[in-house]
Amino acid sequence: MTSHKTGVEGDSRIPVESSIEFNPGSMDRPWTEERLREFVRARLGDRKLVVVSNREPYMHVEKDGETACIQPASGVTVALDPIMKACGGTWVAHGSGSADRASSDNRGRLKVPPDNPRYTLRRVWLSKEEEDGYYYGFSNRALWPLCHVAYTRPEFRREHWEAYANVNGLFAEAVLEEIGDDPAFVFIQDYHFTLLPRLLRENAPNALIAQFWHIPWPNPEAFRICPWKKEVLGGLLGNHLLAFHIQYHCMNFLDTADRELEARLDRERFAITRWEQSTRLLPVPISIDFDGFSSRAASTAIEAEVRHLRTRFHLEGKRVAIGVDRLDYTKGIPERLHAVDRFLSRYPQYKEMFVFIQIGVPSRVHIAEYRRLGEEVEALVEEINWRHKTGPWVPIVLLHEHVNQDVLPAYYRIADVCMVTSLHDGMNLVAKEYVASRFDNRGALLLSPFTGASRELQEAFQVNPYAVDEMADTLARIFSLPFEEEEGRMRKLRERVLDANVFRWAAKIIDEAVRTL
Numbered sequence: 094m095t096s097h098k099t100g101v102e103g104d105s106r107i108p109v110e111s112s113i114e115f116n117p118g119s120m121d122r123p124w125t126e127e128r129l130r131e132f133v134r135a136r137l138g139d140r141k142l143v144v145v146s147n148r149e150p151y152m153h154v155e156k157d158g159e160t161a162c163i164q165p166a167s168g169v170t171v172a173l174d175p176i177m178k179a180c181g182g183t184w185v186a187h188g189s190g191s192a193d194r195a196s197s198d199n200r201g202r203l204k205v206p207p208d209n210p211r212y213t214l215r216r217v218w219l220s221k222e223e224e225d226g227y228y229y230g231f232s233n234r235a236l237w238p239l240c241h242v243a244y245t246r247p248e249f250r251r252e253h254w255e256a257y258a259n260v261n262g263l264f265a266e267a268v269l270e271e272i273g274d275d276p277a278f279v280f281i282q283d284y285h286f287t288l289l290p291r292l293l294r295e296n297a298p299n300a301l302i303a304q305f306w307h308i309p310w311p312n313p314e315a316f317r318i319c320p321w322k323k324e325v326l327g328g329l330l331g332n333h334l335l336a337f338h339i340q341y342h343c344m345n346f347l348d349t350a351d352r353e354l355e356a357r358l359d360r361e362r363f364a365i366t367r368w369e370q371s372t373r374l375l376p377v378p379i380s381i382d383f384d385g386f387s388s389r390a391a392s393t394a395i396e397a398e399v400r401h402l403r404t405r406f407h408l409e410g411k412r413v414a415i416g417v418d419r420l421d422y423t424k425g426i427p428e429r430l431h432a433v434d435r436f437l438s439r440y441p442q443y444k445e446m447f448v449f450i451q452i453g454v455p456s457r458v459h460i461a462e463y464r465r466l467g468e469e470v471e472a473l474v475e476e477i478n479w480r481h482k483t484g485p486w487v488p489i490v491l492l493h494e495h496v497n498q499d500v501l502p503a504y505y506r507i508a509d510v511c512m513v514t515s516l517h518d519g520m521n522l523v524a525k526e527y528v529a530s531r532f533d534n535r536g537a538l539l540l541s542p543f544t545g546a547s548r549e550l551q552e553a554f555q556v557n558p559y560a561v562d563e564m565a566d567t568l569a570r571i572f573s574l575p576f577e578e579e580e581g582r583m584r585k586l587r588e589r590v591l592d593a594n595v596f597r598w599a600a601k602i603i604d605e606a607v608r609t610l
């Protein structure tokens with residue numbers, strides 16, 4: 094084992110560009126759906142493409158006696174759906190919708206999107222107990238708070254761990270059934286499947302296995318409290334390639350493996366070798382379908398929706414801020430509300446001239462911390478609105494709606510500022526979606542430096558979400574920004590996201606995975 098001190102934020106031993114520059118000579122061309130499709134065909138050849146995630150990209154639910162198909166609000170599925178549409182293949186995920194069984198065949202399979210089928214969705218069925226232990230238990234009561242270090246204490250229970258291990262086994266069975274002995278590229282998503290890569294490595298010799306870790310990886314000090322840390326690390330080292338958003342998370346993973354396992358570390362190549370098997374680590378920031386978002390934002394349908402929203406929320410002549418999140422304690426929503434409160438107290442000239450719209454879709458409500466957060470947010474909105482309201486005007490509008498991706502750009506377009514105030518976040522796609530929606534080069538992004546996105550989006554107004562007064566002052570600064578500065582910053586932000594879009598992210602991962610062979 095080599096010894097090494099903990100990676101620090103901003104560590105620059107591997108240049109950030111190395112995570113996105115590849116295929117020299119071709120970077121002048123933007124990555125599109127079409128280009129990715131050709132690239133995947135060339136790189137993967139006859140390998141089957143299989144994506145695995147907990148959340149399914151399309152969910153069937155029973156609504157008013159009818160079956161509706163919805164796209165769940167999750168960064169992971171929003172990012173991967175355009176890739177699967179481009180490349181085809183099979184997506185294996187937990188079938189969690191109330192009408193999922195009725196809309197799949199007897200092996201849990203169906204073609205999606207339902208109105209224009211492009212790939213196969215293979216649903217895995219879990220009992221309530223399995224879902225409780227694996228998803229609400231070990232994944233979201235243990236690993237999620239452990240990795241985010243947002244001062245919510247992780248909870249480690251043996252029965253959760255056992256259910257988690259069991260469900261990883263069920264997913265392994267489903268994947269093995271899909272690929273048989275064929276050559277395949279299995280692309281696993283996230284912290285729900287730390288044991289799956291090892292199970293596949295042992296049982297599918299023709300599979301090339303890669304995993305993307307969508308949340309932060311903490312430093313070894315934080316991680317060491319996990320009672321099953323060796324199993325988790327050993328499972329993840331079943332991957333040929335393990336990718337994170339940023340280099341800091343890779344460094345933390347290397348340091349954690351160094352601390353906890355007998356393994357050979359190659360810090361030059363960013364690789365870990367154990368039992369004669371190597372896992373390469375890679376920083377590659379996830380992104381969005383920039384063009385898709387941008388052109389949807391400019392459509393006449395969105396134009397009409399923008400007008401509708403301005404009337405609905407009485408926005409004429411007012412400055413507008415927006416927040417769009419799953420209701421999660423890592424997203425810094427109470428901090429954001431406190432900042433709005435402080436802003437109105439310090440800059441009373443904005444009373445009646447300002448509206449903050451928070452779209453907070455309920456998430457993981459079976460977990461007490463999430464329920465408490467929902468109550469805290471409700472209470473804060475009520476308290477702040479009461480403090481500042483005059484006549485019919487209240488400063489904060491709280492919507493518990495799931496906004497369809499087709500309509501979301503309208504919300505981004507009505508906002509002079511988008512507030513992304515995460516206490517810790519792997520990337521944060523909302524920041525990139527806001528930028529992509531502002532084809533008019535207007536608007537400003539207030540961004541927490543504790544998001545992965547802050548590394549790329551340097552023209553955003555970066556403010557520590559724990560520093561409430563600073564956030565309030567930044568809002569005031571944004572509202573008095575000269576037009577040229579607002580436009581210049583947004584133009585630059587758009588260039589950055591346009592260039593590093595989600596198709597490029599996928600191409601980079603596939604390219605690097607193939608190179609590990």
Ligand code: ADQ
Pocket residue numbers: 166167168169171172307308379417418419452453454494495496497498501518519520521522523526
């Ligand atoms: P999340 O924490 O779920 O995912 P985030 O990056 O914040 O991800 O994206 C959330 C997605 O859900 C966005 O596409 C957003 O538009 C959508 N969404 C949020 N609220 C919504 C609402 N009310 N209605 C409809 N859609 C809504 C994890 C990590 C992140 C990482 C992503 C992708 O925690 O750090 O960026 O994966 O890797």
